[in-house]
Amino acid sequence: MKAPAIGIDLGTTYSALAAINPAGKPEIVPNKEGERITASAVYFQPGGSVLVGQLAVDAAQGDPGRVVRWIKRKMGDAAWSFSVDGEDYSPVDISALILKKVRQDAEAVLGQIRHAVVTVPAYFDETRRKATMDAAAKAGLELLRIINEPTAAALAYAADGRVRGTVLIYDFGGGTFDVSIVNIESAESVSVLSSEGDHELGGYDLDLALAAHLDSLFKESFGVRLLDDQRPAIVHRTIAEAERAKRRLSSMMTAPSIALNWGGHVLNASVDRVAFERIIKDFVVRTEMLIDNALSAAKVTPEQIDAVILVGGSTRIPMVQRLLRDKFHKDPLKHVNPDEAVALGAAIQSAVIMQGRGLLDLPGTVGEVLKRTRLQDVTNHSFGTISIGSAFGRQCLRNSIIIPKNTPIPCSKTDEFQTIVAGQTDARCQITQGEDEDPEFVNTITEGVLELPPGRPAGCTIRVTYSYDANGRMACEFLDVESGRQKRFELDVRGPQTHRKSQSDERVNFDDLVIE
């Protein structure tokens, strides 16, 4: 091999790195602590050094103000930053530290790593994908491609050879949930039919819900709350206890001796599985609704699903497995470790790309198979532009979708629009992301102005072409057909907008009703 083919699962709670071995098989590369997965936690030590991994998680027990966890949930949030010792760290900075840690630990085993495939939740939008790409670059990685986590898992199962047909990938991780319907024809042909997800739904939410339950038990007993923002160490400890209890409840009917203490009060709480399932029920129901939507988008019924694959640590919860068994009348598959499947699949994709580019030199059949391997993913959101349309019989601005959600990628779609008035000298070009027709409810990713020649009648054609590449990134062109003038877009991600301020609550007098 010329260089190692690397796949990295940049997870909310844990990250993992896998590489293709000389036999062409993906395998997890443990970190320098010997762990197969690395906690996605960063501890900024006093003095300036940084710890990443389980040590950072442990440090959070005593020094929570210097530890960042679950940063993946903040990806793409331009307003968020972590301040410590006078320095501000963005989600990209912190994710880059995690990627750097897993890269450097693997380099100790594999030698220098330059290229990698990094995974993102299928439901990540443009902003978050771009942030992930920036983090990889900042960690010194030349990104071959970013691929969706469930798609990567599908590749791992396809390569494993035991699964074929229409497969549902249920990826319930620490911070995000994705479900994809995938057609695995062979190890060399995997195509995604539809994808759904929620990047605010993961094991961490279950931890918080259980922690809230423990908090209420503590308050009942002692009249004081554990989850008080003024006591971050206690909050952290309570959530950590909840997480431990959650894990135990996956194999035991009761999680006994949950030690809760604060201010001299000590409570040995216990939670049984029935209570736990009541607490987390709404979250599991949400995953079921997303499954229904993914099935509907793929035009597949539960009976047509040949296999259900579990990915992510939260799939160990018996209630989740029961839901899937009841819905699909078959046992979900988990013969690839749910914590590792994504990284393994990413490594395969990395090898496919590197072999294609001549960066990897796997011999014989293995190399040939990689060269033939085709992965077809889909868009996870709809992309469109704002134009004049009609709703409920009146003319108004509408979001015209150009690339619908779940379109196979790479793809290129063209639509035509007309100028509205005679003498129109410019056209506002907006690129939107979202399924709504109402522009109020979609995000404008970027916008600009296409200047038009003067003195023309209304109805001149503007041809709009959107191209979506295999990385899940997009390029757009607005072309004035008659003049040949065009506006091309590189995505310019905007920060979040701010709240409008509340107004006064005074009573009305006549002066308030004078129209100006």
Added chain:
Amino acid sequence: MEAFVGIVVVVILIAVIRGVIAAATDRVQAARAVREVRKAIEKGLAVSCRDDVIHEKEGGRALSVVRVQVSGAIVVPRAPLAATLRVRIIDITDSTERPQPLFCVIPEMSDEDGLYRFDHAITIPYHCSEVANMPVTALPSFALVGPKKGSRRVRVVVAVTEAGTDDQVFAAGETTVTIKLDTTGYLEIAERTKAREKQIATLAIAVSGSDGHFDKRESAVIRRFFSERFAKCEDSSERRRGVTETLQQTLDQMQSGRASASELIAQLCAELASDDDEIVQQSAYELCVQVVAADEAVDPRESRCLKLVAEGLRLPREFVQATHERHLRLAMFDQIDDEQSIGMPAGMTREEKIEYLNGEYRKWRSRATHKDPKVAAEASVRLERITKLRGQLVDA
């Protein structure tokens, strides 16, 4: 060009006469020729009109038109000459001194302001030409919009000008004709608009006071609505004054107990609904919803009031729901039934409910990543509500 189909042009070659004159040795013949030319020039263009009917297509609607034709002489400084045949119309029903414009809804027969315009490129072949009963165009009375509907006195002017400019007129003529306009006139529309604005203003202030309290934030919404509306108008001072007076009078009536919100709402909805103008009705309802949302709380009385307005205006359920989603957040409601809060229609079966909830989940799921934190937060609340309802269905 339809106006020129089957054209019967009798072009007398007056210009030839010039040659005849030049060639004539007989002075009497020459003098006669010159007299004839002068006579022809003095005639100018005589414009005549006649009513006719055309059909959209075979078996289609019959559309009334007024056919215009001209007779007379056209003298140009050189020949052949590229010229433009122009037709303009004005409404002189109320006054010949202050004629009023006539608009045409057919883009090809109107200028950038929508005024009727007929311009047709022609070539005048001779220095002096005479035409007789030459069809010019058909005025589309069915597509004309005048100051008022009904029979109107319309002056029709036909001119032949130099191509590309109307500075030099070679021949012109006019006539007055009565045309029956089927479309509501723009003055009538303006009057109706003013009346509608007052009705909307009254309705909005009635809704504002339906919880027994007039809030400054609510009045600010009403003011903004009308200010934005009037900002696009050139001369709106009278309309501003009218709406302001209406608002103040209604406030006075309600505060003094001379009018109740429910009575006003019922009356105004009936008036607005009778007009069958869904754009006005929708605008009125959207304003009412914005007024209710302005103080960040939806009182049960306001909820009832909105229901009354929606029913009174006979608005489609989808529009009402979409409008609520744009302006009302669930947190604004003191009490609201879960199913009602997400707009679930009553009487659905379990399967229909699941389908509906999946659709709502899909919709709000997409909005949960909106850049506006208000929209994203509302989406989260709604997703929770939808999940809870779905969970209840699973239990059931």
